[in-house]
Amino acid sequence: MTYHVHGVSASGNCYKVRLALEQLNLPHVWHEVDMMNGATRTDEFRKLNPNGKVPVLVIDEKTTLAESDAILCYLAEGTPLLPDDRLERAQALQWMFFEQYSHEPNVAVARFILQFLKQPGDPRLPDRIAGSYRALDVMEQHLATRTYFVGERYTVADIALYAYTHVAHEANVDLSRYPAIRAWIERVRSQPRHVEMPGVDQ
Amino acid sequence: MTYHVHGVSASGNCYKVRLALEQLNLPHVWHEVDMMNGATRTDEFRKLNPNGKVPVLVIDEKTTLAESDAILCYLAEGTPLLPDDRLERAQALQWMFFEQYSHEPNVAVARFILQFLKQPGDPRLPDRIAGSYRALDVMEQHLATRTYFVGERYTVADIALYAYTHVAHEANVDLSRYPAIRAWIERVRSQPRHVEMPGVDQ
Incomplete structure (x- = not known):
């Protein structure tokens, strides 16, 4: 199909x-x-x-x-990208709900304002950028002692969080203070059959 | 345990x-x-x-x-509350992500401002209430031809959406225009071993 x-x-x-x-x-x-x-x-x-x-x-x-x-x-479902173990599956979901509630509404919205609407003076921007750093702080702490978000292997939780984290600079969010996140981004990029996201104006 | x-x-x-x-x-x-x-x-x-x-x-x-x-x-997991079928499981997740992205940040935040912070003049309130109605419109359309959100039976998707929908009035959101949602609320309440949520000031 x-x-x-x-x-x-x-x-x-x-x-x-x-x-x-x-x-x-x-x-x-x-x-x-x-x-x-x-x-x-x-x-x-x-x-x-x-x-x-x-x-x-x-x-x-x-x-x-x-x-x-x-x-x-x-x-x-049924592939190595989704954990089969009950706890690991729930942990993957935990990170995906974190992504949609605490990460995406900050990083993705700041990026949308800057790259799609092209409005760097938007009054919503400072709060969104501050929220982005709060989410990244949580990710950095987790990744400081781990290679991937769940079960020490690449899963849907990594895909979900990579999507906007690797373009955080497009949201005026600086990843230089996050060494564990930057190393994880490189690990995600090195996965088989990885493809990059097209740029906003391509 | x-x-x-x-x-x-x-x-x-x-x-x-x-x-x-x-x-x-x-x-x-x-x-x-x-x-x-x-x-x-x-x-x-x-x-x-x-x-x-x-x-x-x-x-x-x-x-x-x-x-x-x-x-x-x-x-x-492993109970009738979580669908075993691959598609139904994904549909339950779809509604739970809808809840956390499009519903909770509106209904729950408006309710928090009104019932916990007790600030009816908060400037964020009109946007949150408007967003609540957009989310409820989507739910009403879905429930107009269904008894529950997924697979015609009570699942975690119903629990997730019931939590803040049944107290929408505490967010200054009027459910009177949503007959399908109100009928669904009664079906959820009639489930075995249902317990109510304690009030804010109890």
């Missing part, structure tokens, strides 16, 4: 799905969504995801799946 | 854990956290969860788990 993905190439949430599909060697067709011109707010798009957000995975004609980290878990 | 939970009784995120523990009939001890007086920001608490948030599930002396929806999945 061939999956269809509706996404924005330079969105970290969408990139997670692309990276997992590539690393799991799953055939797929990418449908680029013109988010900046309102394409996620059309009736047609809301049939794919009533919440009006990318990415969306189309599994078959009747079945779509939204929320990047849920899509990761679906694609990785 | 006996689980230990560190939580705030009137927090919806913490209530999810209590409800699952009660419905799964799992022995547990509840440790009330004095969040409003800074207890989640102490070094002692950060040993339980470096991210400084409740709830935390203590599984054994060396093992803690944070993030309410990850805890739900851990507790429900």
Whole structure:
């Protein structure tokens, strides 16, 4: 079967799905969504995801799946990317919920304001950048004694957190104070079949 | 074994854990956290969860788990509350990520401002309430033709979304325009071993 993905190439949430599909060697067709011109707010798009957000995975004609980290878990089920052990699976989910609640709303939103909206004077920016550092502090502490987030091997938790962390500089967030995170980024990049995220203006 | 939970009784995120523990009939001890007086920001608490948030599930002396929806999945593994089917499991996760990204930051934060901080003039409130209605619109559309969020039966997705939806009025959010949500709330309440969430000032 061939999956269809509706996404924005330079969105970290969408990139997670692309990276997992590539690393799991799953055939797929990418449908680029013109988010900046309102394409996620059309009736047609809301049939794919009533919440009006990318990415969306189309599994078959009747079945779509939204929320990047849920899509990761679906694609990785039964593969080494998703732990089989009950506790490790829950720990992977813990980091994915951390990503969506404490990391993405800071790093990704600051990056969106700067790189997509191109509004460096936006009054929301200082809070988002401060929140980014709080999330990175938690990651740095965890990675100081570990190679990956869960079970000492590369999983969906790493994919989820890599997506926006490796472009934190595009959110005016400085990774130089985070040696463990920078070493982990290189380990993620060295994984088989790794692909990079396209730049915002490509 | 006996689980230990560190939580705030009137927090919806913490209530999810209590409800699952009660419905799964799992022995547990509840440790009330004095969040409003800074207890989640102490070094002692950060040993339980470096991210400084409740709830935390203590599984054994060396093992803690944070993030309410990850805890739900851990507790429900192997029970009817967590779908076994690959697609249904991913759909449950989709709704739980929706809850943490599009619902909780609106409904729960508006409720926190009103009921915990008691600041009805807070300038963040109108945006949070508007976001609450957007999330409830998505839920209403889904529930209009369904009894529960996933697989036509009660799962962790319902627990996750019930926690703050059933107290939406405490966030100045009016459920009267949402008949499908109100009927679903009654179905959730009628589940075996249901327990209510304690009020904020109890």
